[in-house]
Amino acid sequence: MMAQQSCILYAYTISPVSYQHCLDVDSPVVHTLRLISVSAIQAVELLSKAKGVSMINDRVNNRFPTPLDASHQDDVYVGRVRRDISRSDSHGLDLFVCGDQIKKGAALNAVQIAELLL
Numbered sequence: 001m002m003a004q005q006s007c008i009l010y011a012y013t014i015s016p017v018s019y020q021h022c023l024d025v026d027s028p029v030v031h032t033l034r035l036i037s038v039s040a041i042q043a044v045e046l047l048s049k050a051k052g053v054s055m056i057n058d059r060v061n062n063r064f065p066t067p068l069d070a071s072h073q074d075d076v077y078v079g080r081v082r083r084d085i086s087r088s089d090s091h092g093l094d095l096f097v098c099g100d101q102i103k104k105g106a107a108l109n110a111v112q113i114a115e116l117l118l
Contacts, residue, residue, distance in 0.1 A: 022067055023097045026084055037090045040081045047078050052112075057081050070098040074108055 038046075048055045054075040056065045065077035076099040084092030 025095050025097055026086070026092065027094075028084075028087065028092045038093065040083055040093065043093055043095070044081050047081070052076060053078055055079065064096060065098045067098050070100045070104075072103060073100055074104060075099075076104060 044055060044057055047053050052075055054065075054069075054073075054077050056063060056069060056077055057079040058064070064079035069077050076097060078095055078097050080094065080096040082094050083090065084094045086092070
């Protein structure tokens with residue numbers, strides 16, 4: 001039995017900061033090469049369970065990830081998850097992602113990839 005594969009195609013902008021990186025991701029959701037509809041709530045639930053992801057998505061208190069949250073951390077921080085209102089088909093999500101590009105972006109990724117291969 002073959003596992004189903006998902007992929008995400010995205011457009012993003014990068015915010016320059018000291019040594020963290022931030023992306024504002026605008027993405028259609030693609031599963032087995034077809035567009036699917038995923039709500040922001042479903043995306044938050046799925047991402048909250050993902051290894052290496054920390055969710056900060058508190059709309060009530062206006063608390064979302066910042067580059068400071070990601071400093072010296074292994075996890076990638078995700079927040080501001082919402083439906084992409086620029087798409088008329090409800091197949092897109094917008095989210096904000098922060099990570100420490102020195103620790104996670106280089107060193108830790110290399111180790112994690114090596115662990116998968118060995």
